Amino acid sequence: MTQANNSPIPCPECSRIKYFEGLCYWCKNKKKRETYQSMSTTAIENTITTIINNISEIENYNDEFDDFISLLAYHDINTEHIAKAAFEKHIFYPPTLYRNASKEVINGLINILLNPDCTHANHILCCLATNGNDDVKNVFMALENKPLAWRKKLHVDPSVYAELGGWSFDNKGSKTLLVHQDCFPLHKEDRKDDAVIVGKTRADTCPICSCKLIDILTIDGSDSRLSFLGIKGKIKLPICPNCASLSEKTIIRYTLNGDSTMEIMDSFENENYVSETDLNKIASNNLTLSRTKEPLYYACGNDDVCTIGGQADWVQDFQYEKCPDCNRKMKLLAALSWDQFYEDLEGTLYIEICTDCSIAAAFHQQT
Ligand SMILES: [Zn+2]
Numbered sequence: 001m002t003q004a005n006n007s008p009i010p011c012p013e014c015s016r017i018k019y020f021e022g023l024c025y026w027c028k029n030k031k032k033r034e035t036y037q038s039m040s041t042t043a044i045e046n047t048i049t050t051i052i053n054n055i056s057e058i059e060n061y062n063d064e065f066d067d068f069i070s071l072l073a074y075h076d077i078n079t080e081h082i083a084k085a086a087f088e089k090h091i092f093y094p095p096t097l098y099r100n101a102s103k104e105v106i107n108g109l110i111n112i113l114l115n116p117d118c119t120h121a122n123h124i125l126c127c128l129a130t131n132g133n134d135d136v137k138n139v140f141m142a143l144e145n146k147p148l149a150w151r152k153k154l155h156v157d158p159s160v161y162a163e164l165g166g167w168s169f170d171n172k173g174s175k176t177l178l179v180h181q182d183c184f185p186l187h188k189e190d191r192k193d194d195a196v197i198v199g200k201t202r203a204d205t206c207p208i209c210s211c212k213l214i215d216i217l218t219i220d221g222s223d224s225r226l227s228f229l230g231i232k233g234k235i236k237l238p239i240c241p242n243c244a245s246l247s248e249k250t251i252i253r254y255t256l257n258g259d260s261t262m263e264i265m266d267s268f269e270n271e272n273y274v275s276e277t278d279l280n281k282i283a284s285n286n287l288t289l290s291r292t293k294e295p296l297y298y299a300c301g302n303d304d305v306c307t308i309g310g311q312a313d314w315v316q317d318f319q320y321e322k323c324p325d326c327n328r329k330m331k332l333l334a335a336l337s338w339d340q341f342y343e344d345l346e347g348t349l350y351i352e353i354c355t356d357c358s359i360a361a362a363f364h365q366q367t
């Protein structure tokens with residue numbers, strides 16, 4: 001029965017070649033997601049009860065952790081009761097436990113944080129940021145202006161922690177969301193739907209490596225599913241598929257009738273590793289905008305996915321770029337897991353946007 005480790009075995013679901021028996025990594029994750037997605041309301045409630053009863057286990061990344069992350073990602077569960085149980089046991093990870101925490105629990109967290117000798121400041125700031133109610137914003141502002149003793153042990157200010165929760169605030173206390181509250185995944189589907197096109201090859205070439213450019217995203221803002229983006233036209237966002245992972249970021253200026261220019265910032269090298277065959281592979285992806293929206297944390301489940309809107313599953317630290325024109329933080333537009341349309345590349349391409357200035361920024365993260 002056992003085959004030698006070096007003989008290729010196609011995945012029984014997708015025929016992808018690998019060197020072990022059973023489903024490939026991607027099909028296994030997809031199956032896991034589909035299993036969670038098909039859970040009944042009763043099964044979801046029972047799982048929440050189990051999480052609450054075993055809340056101390058969640059920090060050990062075991063079944064309770066998996067269940068919690070998946071229910072949040074695929075069923076958008078309300079975490080109020082879980083947050084209460086976590087708070088009673090002083091469990092502060094993962095911070096999403098506190099997303100829907102009651103005012104009482106949030107005030108409890110704030111009280112711990114207001115102790116200058118607080119030893120959990122890092123975790124508590126993350127939990128509070130994930131909740132992000134007005135009390136949290138006010139405390140973050142106050143602590144930014146008048147830091148307590150624990151600040152010396154942290155690397156960044158409360159305003160940076162706020163970004164973990166997907167929001168920021170200015171010095172007058174006005175709050176801006178850095179993530180769209182709607183989330184639409186892009187699934188591999190053979191269906192005619194041009195609301196979002198991924199990876200279309202262009203005629204122009206990269207000034208650094210001469211690779212042909214691609215429109216990483218073509219977005220039809222007039223599609224009703226995408227009205228939350230506030231893009232009043234059809235935009236094209238060009239990048240160099242080679243330099244995308246070999247530079248700090250790409251700044252793209254677009255117009256609402258499909259014209260755009262791009263500039264690669266801080267390139268690491270100028271060799272082109274992307275062939276014409278690779279470009280065809282990228283362009284022949286059949287990623288299609290989902291018909292229906294998914295929960296805010298959909299991308300944070302256990303499956304590599306491509307999403308428009310919603311929270312990102314950051315490969316490294318969360319990263320919100322400043323718009324080069326208005327200097328305000330840009331909003332997350334999309335997170336594209338490369339292996340969903342270009343298997344040779346690991347990591348995720350994040351794309352952020354300032355619709356006021358018609359500018360987008362694309363940057364790559366990998367482990
Ligand atoms: Zn497979």
Ligand SMILES: [Zn+2]
Nearest residue numbers: 206209240243
């Ligand atoms: Zn290039």
Ligand SMILES: [Zn+2]
Nearest residue numbers: 323326354357
């Ligand atoms: Zn701007």
